[in-house]
Amino acid sequence: MIEPQRVTEHRGTDDLLTAGLGLEGLRAMAPPAFADAANPTSAELRRRAIWNNWRGIADLSPTGAYGQAYGSVAGVPGREYSALAKVPGATQPHRVLVQVPDAFDAARRCVVVAASSGSRGVYGAIAVAGPWALPKGCAVAYTDKGAGTDYFDLDTQQAAREDGTLATLDDGGLAFAPDAPVGASGVAVKHAHSRDNPEADWGRHVKQAAEFALSALDQAFPQAAPFRFDNTRIIAVGISNGGGAVLRASEEEGGWLDAVVAGEPNILAVDAPGARSLYDYTTEAALLMPCALLHLPAESLPQPPLRAQVEPLWAARCATLKAAGLVEGDTTPAQAESAYRQLRDNGWTDAALTAGALSVGFDLWRAVAVTYASAYGRYGVGEHPCGFAFSAQNADFSARAASDAERAAWWADGSGIPPGAGVGIVDTKLAPPDFTLPGLQCLRALNDGDNEDARRVQTGIAETAAGFPRTRRPVVVIHGLDDGLVPPAFSSAPYVEQARIANPDLRYWQVRNAQHFDGFLALPAYGARYVPLLPYVYAALDQVDAVLDGTRVLPANALIDARPRGAGNVEASQLAIPR
Structure with a gap:
């Protein structure tokens, strides 16, 4: 069992579910402020992390009816137990955190274990599990699954401790301390630079979070101890990467897990017809989708005014794809149709392409591919096979040192995958006329190439393949x-x-x-x-x-x-x- 390393109480104006913000505070356009931007307290960081993670996951708009048609933001008082835990063989820890409501029902022992979506921090699944579990008297165990927002500033040798506040490498106790070359500059990102390929261990992260929950409950309610898997109900829930993680948890041995709910899971059933890895279809989309979207009727895409602004960029992508021999046709419409047909032939639907326009607009395909290539290949700082890195940036995207305020907010504001929270992607292959295309072609070659780096990345992808569930249970x-x-x-x-x-x-x-x-x-x-x-x-x-x-x-x-x-x-x- 992993013993809790930190215990905090959250009552009154600082509850478990919304950190006292309530629905109106979560809807606020500006994040909760820090009294001192360069030195936020752990309580301020927690409140801001909860604000960011709610807004990143749930529709809190007035017409979305959250808290009315579904969901809850009712204040739930209680305690939080947290620790840094390691799965066997890992070089870096993952964060685990358990929320125990004061109204925990010891007569009906229940833990909902939730894995963060995307690469989010440890509160990344709070909107997924908390609103259902906490008001019912269940504890919630969270894990960031070895990714998270523990960025490391290579210039100042600073990163977040267990409570989110900054410390130096010499101080110790950091949630992420990379093995970086002397004199390295910029920002190390845990998902990209841990050398652990965390996705391969998602199921073990979830199980370890559940084990930590039992340890925390033993401490919270010693009179009712011991809490064990055979006397405590364990339900796993997650969406996106978190959904994949809880499905992978069903592969773990033992009768520890009672039920699973997985929303929109990133899961690779490698031998099943139609299955494709995230990296495969992400790098394909990053290259072809901007051009292919021009083949869809303008009125079919959300935000038609934005399409008018990006059409010249998408047309330029069509031209550069043609020059690279990746599409056919002598006109932009013909090139767009060629890109579209390739995606459709590879399993994309019109509905997925239409919604995928959002990821094109936010450059999300490239962001995912850059980070995951590094993770799958277990590359460290400065080793990315396509030359990518991360850093604070100037307006012209040149690298610069991070400010004190930027660095202090990374843990609360980051999504785990740059760009965002003042950290950007450094692309050493940028070149006109289509500036990001050379880097994207390099990333794609790692998926289907045959050099040493490609084989290294492909090995990492293979390590993430799902297996069969070990026990019959409701899923x-x-x-x-x-x-x-x-x-x-x-x-x-x-x-x-x-x-x-x-x-x-x-x-x-x-x-x-x-x-x-x-x-x-x-x-x-x-x-x-x-x-x-x-x-x-x-x-x-x-x-x-x-x-x-x-x-x-x-x-x-x-x-x-x-x-x-x-x-x-x-x-x-x-x-x-x-x-």
Whole structure:
């Protein structure tokens, strides 16, 4: 068992679920301020991290009806237990944190273990697990799965401690201390530079977080100890990368896990028809999608005014792809059709391409590919095979030293994958006319090339392949059919077909008109077009919990015909949640 290293109390104006912000505070456009920007307190950092993670995951817009049609932001008093834990063989720790409500029901012992989505920090799943579990008297155990927002400033040798505040390498106690060359400059990012390929250990991260929860509960309620897997209900939940992590947890040995709910999971069922790795379709999309989107009718894409602004850039990509021999055609429309046909032939749907425009606009494909290539190859600082690095940047994207205020806020403001929070991508291959294309071609070559670096990255990808569940248990996989970041055709659909062989109690909910990012539904054009996915995650948790109680049978597989809100507000009836 991992013993808690830090215990804090959160009551009154500083609760577990929203850090006292409530719905209005979470909706505020500006983050909670620091009294001293260069030296925020651990309490200030926690509040800001919770604000950022709620807004990154949930649709909190007034028309989104969060807290009304679904979800909860009610204040929940309690304690937090946290630690830095290591899975066997890892060089760097992952963060684990357990929220124990004062109203924890010791007579109905329940832990919901949640893995962060994306590469987010340890509060990255708070909007996924907390609103369902904490008001019911369940504890919640979180893990950042070995990624997270523990950036390391190579220039000052500073990074976050367990409480989020800064310390130097000489001080010790850092959540991430990279093995970096003497004199290295810029920023080391844990997901990219830990040398651990954390995705290969996602299942072990989740199980270790559950083990830590039992240790924390022993300390919280010594009169009711011991808390063990055979006397405490354990439900795992996550979305996106967190969804993949909780599915991978079902591969871990022992009867420790009672049920799983996985939303839009990034999961690789390597031998199943249609399955593709995240790195494969990400690098493909990074190259081809900007051009391919020109083949879709302008009115079919969200935010048509923004399309008018980016069309010249997308047309330029078509031209450079043609020059590189990657598309055919002598005109932009012909080149766009060529790129589009390649994506469709490789399994992309029009719905996924339409929603994928968001990832093109935010340059998310490149950001994911840069970080994951380094992680899969277990490269350290300064070793990226395509020459990428991370640093604070000037307006012209040249590298510079980070400011005190930027550095102090990384732990609370970062998403775990630059760019963001004052840290950008340094691309040493930038060159006109299509500045990012040379770097993207290098990243793509790591997926299907045959040199030493490509084989190294491909080995790392193979290490992330999912296996069969070891125990029969209730599992619900939920995926939006319009997901443009983790298309279900590459992830959930092939995984479900494979995993059902080992676990017939697996159910699959496919949601029409749902894409990947609930947080972006606050944008009117997206909110009008798409439904949120979180209501289905909460509903699935309700149902598997009732199955474990013996009060209902397993939910059925479902193709859910959800209706978007249009110009109105989200109403529960529009979601058509299976009952």
